[in-house]
Amino acid sequence: MNTRGSAGDNLALWYLAYFIFGVLFFSIVFYWLSSYSNGEALMEDFYAKELARILNAARPGDDIYLDVTEATALAFDNGLAKENIFYFDTGRRAVEVRLTPRSHTRFSYFNEVAVEEGYAVELVSGSQTTNRLHFVVRAAGGRL
Amino acid sequence: MNRRASGEEIALFMFLFIMVILLAGILAGVYSFFNKGYDFRLAESSQLRAALVSCFTREGPDVFFATFFNITLSCGISEEVLLDGVHYVRLRDAEVRSPQFVRGVTDYETQCDLSTGGARENAAYPRCVSGNITFKGATYSYLVGSNQHGRRSTA
Numbered sequence: 100m101n102t103r104g105s106a107g108d109n110l111a112l113w114y115l116a117y118f119i120f121g122v123l124f125f126s127i128v129f130y131w132l133s134s135y136s137n138g139e140a141l142m143e144d145f146y147a148k149e150l151a152r153i154l155n156a157a158r159p160g161d162d163i164y165l166d167v168t169e170a171t172a173l174a175f176d177n178g179l180a181k182e183n184i185f186y187f188d189t190g191r192r193a194v195e196v197r198l199t200p201r202s203h204t205r206f207s208y209f210n211e212v213a214v215e216e217g218y219a220v221e222l223v224s225g226s227q228t229t230n231r232l233h234f235v236v237r238a239a240g241g242r243l
Numbered sequence: 244m245n246r247r248a249s250g251e252e253i254a255l256f257m258f259l260f261i262m263v264i265l266l267a268g269i270l271a272g273v274y275s276f277f278n279k280g281y282d283f284r285l286a287e288s289s290q291l292r293a294a295l296v297s298c299f300t301r302e303g304p305d306v307f308f309a310t311f312f313n314i315t316l317s318c319g320i321s322e323e324v325l326l327d328g329v330h331y332v333r334l335r336d337a338e339v340r341s342p343q344f345v346r347g348v349t350d351y352e353t354q355c356d357l358s359t360g361g362a363r364e365n366a367a368y369p370r371c372v373s374g375n376i377t378f379k380g381a382t383y384s385y386l387v388g389s390n391q392h393g394r395r396s397t398a
Contacts, residue, residue: 113251117258124262128269135277140395147393148283155290192321206283206393207327209291211319239321 139173143196143204146170150185150194151208159212159238164231171220171230174198181220185232189213189239213239280392284370287389292372294320295332295387300378307334308342322346329369329391331355337375337384351388 135141146167153163167185174184177199186195186203192211197203218234298318299307306312315322325332331351335343348369355371369390376383 109251113255116255120258120262124266128266132269132273135273141277141280143395144280144393148281152283152286152290155287155294192324202395202397204393204395207324207391209287209321209324209330210294211315211321 137173137176139177139198140202140204142170142173143198143202146185147194147196147204147206150196151206154194154208154212154214154236155210157210157212157236159236161236162233163236164233166229167220167232168228168230170196170198181230184220185218187214187218187234192239211239212236282370283393284389284391285372287391288370288372288387291320291330291332291389292374292385292387294318295334295385296376299334299376299383304336304378304381304383307344312344314344314346327391329389331369331371331386331388333387334383334385337382347388348390351390352386354390355386355388 150165153165157163171181171184174181174197179197179200184197186197187193188195188205191207192209193205193207195203195205213236215235215237218232220230221233223229223231295318298314298320302317306317313322314320314325324330325346328348331347331349333343333345333352335341335345351369351371354368355373357365358368358370369388371386371388373384373386376385
C-alpha cells in the first residue's frame with residue numbers, strides 16, 4: 100500500500116492542535132496575570148495590612164476615616180458594590196479586602212477590638228474623586 | 244507492539260515542553276517582581292512588642308507570670324491570634340530565664356536568629372524584635388515574631 104503523503108494530510112490537524120494548545124495556554128496565563136497587572140492583588144494586600152495596622156493601634160471609641168480611593172476605583176471597575184469591598188470579621192479578628200468578584204485577601208490583627216456595625220465607604224462631601232472608609236472601633240467581647 | 248514515535252508526536256512533545264519552559268519563566272518573573280508585596284511582618288512585631296511591654300509594665304511580673312494570667316483579658320491582645328501558627332511571644336527573667344510567658348510557635352526562637360543571620364538570611368523566616376525591659380530593678384528579656392503574610396483566596 101502506498102502511504103506516502105499521509106503526514107501531509109494530517110499536517111493541518113497538527114497545526115490546529117498546536118494553535119488550540121497555544122491559545123489555551125496563553126489565555127490561562129493572561130487571566131492569571133491580569134489580577135497582578137491591574138494591581139488588584141497588590142492593592143488588596145496593601146489595604147488589608149494597613150487596616151490591620153490601624154486596628155492593632157486603635158482604642159475603643161476611635162472614629163477612623165481612611166482614604167480608599169485607589170481600592171474602590173479598582174473594585175468599581177470590576178463591578179463590585181461598595182458594600183462588598185471591605186469586611187471586618189470581628190469574631191476572628193481579621194480584615195478582608197475584596198477588589199475582584201473572584202478573590203479576596205484576609206489579614207489578622209491581634210488587638211482585642213472590634214468594628215461597630217455600619218462601617219461604610221463614603222463619598223467625601225464636595226469631592227467626586229475621593230472615597231473613604233469610615234468605621235468606629237469598640238471593645239471586643241473578651242476585653243475588660 | 245513496538246511502536247516508534249512519529250515526527251508529529253515528537254514535535255508536539257517539544258511544543259508542550261517549550262510551553263512549560265515559558266510558563267515557568269513567566270511565573271518566576273511575576274513572583275520575583277510582585278510576591279514580596281508589602282512586608283508587614285516587622286511592623287506587626289513592633290506593634291505587638293509595644294502592646295506586650297506596655298501591659299507588662301502596667302500589670303507587673305507577679306500578675307504576668309501567674310498561672311491564671313489571661314493575656315486577652317489583661318492586655319487586650321487576642322490569644323487566639325497569637326496561637327494561629329504565624330506569631331510568637333516570649334517574655335522572661337533575663338537572668339534566671341524563669342518564670343516565662345510563652346505563646347505561639349516556639350520554633351521561632353531559632354528562626355528569629357536565622358532571619359537576621361547575615362549570609363543565612365532567609366525571607367521565609369519570621370521577622371522579630373527582641374530586647375530587655377527593666378522593671379523595679381529586675382531585667383526581663385522579650386522576643387516577639389510574626390510571619391503573617393496574609394491569605395489570598397478565591398471566591
